[in-house]
Amino acid sequence: xxxVTQIPAALSVPEGENLVLNCxxxxxxxxxxxxxxxxxxxxxxxxxxxxxSQREQTSGRLNASLDKSSxxxxxxxxxxxxxxxxxxxxxxRSGTYKYIFGTxxxxxxxx
Amino acid sequence: xxxxxxxxxYLIKTRGQQVTLSCSPISGHxxxxxxxxTPGQGLQFLFEYFSETQRNxxxxxxxxxxxxxxxxxxxxxxxxxxxGDSALYLCASSTDLATQETQYFGPGTRLLVL
Numbered sequence: 001x002x003x004v005t006q007i008p009a010a011l012s013v014p015e016g017e018n019l020v021l022n023c024x025x026x027x028x029x030x031x032x033x034x035x036x037x038x039x040x041x042x043x044x045x046x047x048x049x050x051x052x053s054q055r056e057q058t059s060g061r062l063n064a065s066l067d068k069s070s071x072x073x074x075x076x077x078x079x080x081x082x083x084x085x086x087x088x089x090x091x092x093r094s095g096t097y098k099y100i101f102g103t104x105x106x107x108x109x110x111x
Numbered sequence: 112x113x114x115x116x117x118x119x120x121y122l123i124k125t126r127g128q129q130v131t132l133s134c135s136p137i138s139g140h141x142x143x144x145x146x147x148x149t150p151g152q153g154l155q156f157l158f159e160y161f162s163e164t165q166r167n168x169x170x171x172x173x174x175x176x177x178x179x180x181x182x183x184x185x186x187x188x189x190x191x192x193x194x195g196d197s198a199l200y201l202c203a204s205s206t207d208l209a210t211q212e213t214q215y216f217g218p219g220t221r222l223l224v225l
Contacts, residue, residue: 043115046213046214095167097142099156
C-alpha cells in the first residue's frame with residue numbers, strides 16, 4: 001500500500017532564503033509525482049508534474065526532483081517570498097486512476 | 112477557459128441528513144476525481160469517473176457515492192451524514208487521468224455536519 005510522507009510538517013523562514021521541501025513514498029512503482037500548493041481554505045494549484053521517467057522539472061523559482069529508486073522527491077524554492085506562504089502537498093499517481101497525497105508542509109515566509 | 116467549479120461552496124447539515132455536491136470540470140475534460148480533506152486525515156481519494164463510468168474508488172463506506180453525466184459534470188452524494196463527514200470536499204478534473212497530465216482542482220465545498 002502506497003504511503004506518502006512529507007517532512008517537515010511546518011517550516012518558517014525569513015524572506016530571501018532558499019529552501020527544500022521533502023516528499024517520500026514507499027512504493028517506487030509510480031506513474032508520476034505532482035507538487036501542489038494550497039492556500040488556506042482554498043483548492044489546490046498544480047506547481048510541477050514529474051513523469052516517472054524524468055529526474056526533475058523547473059518552473060521559475062521552483063525546481064522539483066524525483067528519485068524513484070529511493071522513493072523521494074524534493075521541491076526547491078529559490079529566493080523565497082512572503083507570497084510563497086502556503087501548504088505544499090506532493091501527490092503520487094499510484095494505480096491507474098488514483099493519486100495518493102502526502103500530509104503537506106505548511107510554509108511561512110517572514111517579511 | 113473557465114476553471115473547475117464546485118457548488119455549493121459552503122453547506123451546513125445535521126446528522127442523519129443526506130447531501131449532494133456538484134462539480135463542473137474544465138471544458139473538454141472527461142475525468143473527474145473527488146477527494147475529502149480533513150485536518151486529521153489529510154487529502155483522501157474518494158472516487159474517479161471517466162465518461163460516466165467509475166474507474167476507481169477509495170476506502171470509504173457505501174454512504175459515499177457519485178455519478179457523472181454525459182456532459183462530464185459530476186455529483187457526489189453522502190447519505191446518513193455523520194459528524195466525521197465534516198470536511199472540505201475537492202474535485203479535480205483532467206483530460207484523462209490515465210494519461211500523464213495534471214489535475215486541476217476546484218475551490219472545494221466545505222461541509223459542516225452538526
